[in-house]
Amino acid sequence: MTSTAASVPFSGPFAIGTLSAPGGARFPGLVAPDGRVLDLCTALGEPTLTTLVLLERWDEQLPLLRTLVEDPAGDWQPLADLAVHAPLEPRQIFQSGANYRQHVIDLGVAHRAPDDPRTVEEARAEIAAIMDKRAAEDLPYVFIGLPTAISGPYDDVVLPAWAEKPDWELELAAVISRPAYRVTVEQALDHVAGYTIANDLTDRATVFRRDMPPIGTDWLRCKNAPGFTPLGPWIVPAGSVADPSDLQVTLKLNGKTMQDESTKDMIFDVARIVSYISQTARLLPGDLVLTGSPAGNGIHWGRLLRDGDVMDGSITGLGAQRTRCVAQEAAAVGAPVDPIAVK
Template identity: 75%
Template sequence: MSVKPEATPAPFAGRFALATLSAPDGPAFPALVTADARVLDLRTAFGDERLTVRALLEDWDGAKERLSALADQGDPRSGPLADFRVHAPVEPRQVFQSGANYRQHVIDLHVAHRDPADDRPEEERRAEAAEIMDRRAAEDLPYVFIGLPSAITGPYDEVVLPSWAEKPDWELELAAVIGRPTHRVSVEEALDHVAGYTIANDLTDRATVFRRDMPQIGTDWLRSKNAPGFTPLGPWLVPASSVADPGDLRLVLKLNGETMQDESTKDMLFDIARVVSYASRTAELLPGDVVLTGSPAGNGMHHGRLLRDGDVMDGSITGLGAQRTRCVAEAAR
């Protein structure tokens, strides 16, 4: 099911954004959405019934000029956004997730996940974590792992909390969407390979992050982060040219109307260019791939309040709009 926002979806930066929409009982299609909430079916505009947002990103350098012209001319074939369902803006082939990338967030996690044998005062453990974070930012490398495209869902879809998830948590993130084949790109050139940005909520079951049966092998991201629907994405893919400074955007997540996360991307240890460049050292990033850049402080572990049936999450990022998702327990669905 889809959870409609309370009012017109929050506006985005620039004259237009890309989206994947569908009419009631109709197939999903790539759309150009204008700032005044009008929709143009890009299959018609481009004369290609098989067109997708990902296909547009395959030739992003050429497509963005044509899209800009379409936004400027006010195509009479456009219709009101309210008539359509909003899906995740793109179907990536690969999802790259950056962990431990917000300074204050990692400090909070360091304190929350302390070794039971560590009986030092919290203040001392926080100071130790802060020193580690500053050293990481100066000397170390980003921490990037792989997510599954099957975990992605729409920005207003219900999120099913699996029966086995004991501690489901939220993690609002800025997501970069790749617009060129990207392999071994330098930090200086990395942002030239980013087509645009969108919103992600990278849900995590804290109870399964670490393997209990084999603690020596460390984290289990497959189980803790990749249940179906655990990555609400969207609503819009906003072109990078419309985002003045992705290194200074405000992320806000509210749970049932109460603000839980409220931070700037300035708190990142590794900026977007460093994360994209690092991921490309090993993997080839493909057009349409999504790179999550980490989540700021204020998750459920910090507040001592994890997700449960009926919770509603509202996430927003400056210039990228807002998403709203309702949690539904698997047994109650």
């Protein structure tokens, strides 16, 4: 898809993207705020360079990138002539769930059983108390996503024929540069190269296993359909983001604002999530850490995604993405009825 929506500004003197000319190969690009792009494969003399390799050498390359963006004599291309893809192909994706206070309260109320004796006010107060306890115990909730779910920031999103309740979840995503294992909260942000935008789509109908409720949540099924995580457009260096805990996350559906919340509402900030993950797993350069989605999802509004919907997502200083929903034909998947959801 073309970069017609890619002119939304970002913070700082440059960002990193993955782009391509018509009919050409993808390349990591140095993107200037005025709409110029420098092919880093050419500029650095490395024809096989990828964004992932760049992140592996982030500490070494960052000063050079700052120099390159100030060189007007470089072989710059107009952004408008290029296609914009997901900024990187991550090795691992770590996703933080239930991390926005208001969002968790809204979901808890929406998912109450029909015979729940509590009033809405009582339910909200009880869920809020649980959130306070989680924060005090310093235990984020993190699960794993698949790289194959990643798609570009302007690609169409295919809604699977079996997905009864596809929903949006716009999120701030941290991009890892240095390997991180058992790092402290104070050390955690030293391992973050920058930030980008992720829309972590979820089919609400398959979040919980209907065939065997004690199993609980099924994140593979509800979140990892191909293209269910539009990413980007840019990786904005961490040094250009003043405070990741004070950014506005906004999603519009067909022009109507549905999510519009500050990352201040996060229960666990980026440093606490990265540190928590690293106590168990080894974070690697190019990994994504999604930080959860704020209030205003479709399940809250009673309006889920359908064919033809257009989502516009933006986060302060990180640019914006625009994706159109396209229904998958039932015949294309061979079995239009989901075998687990009907049980």
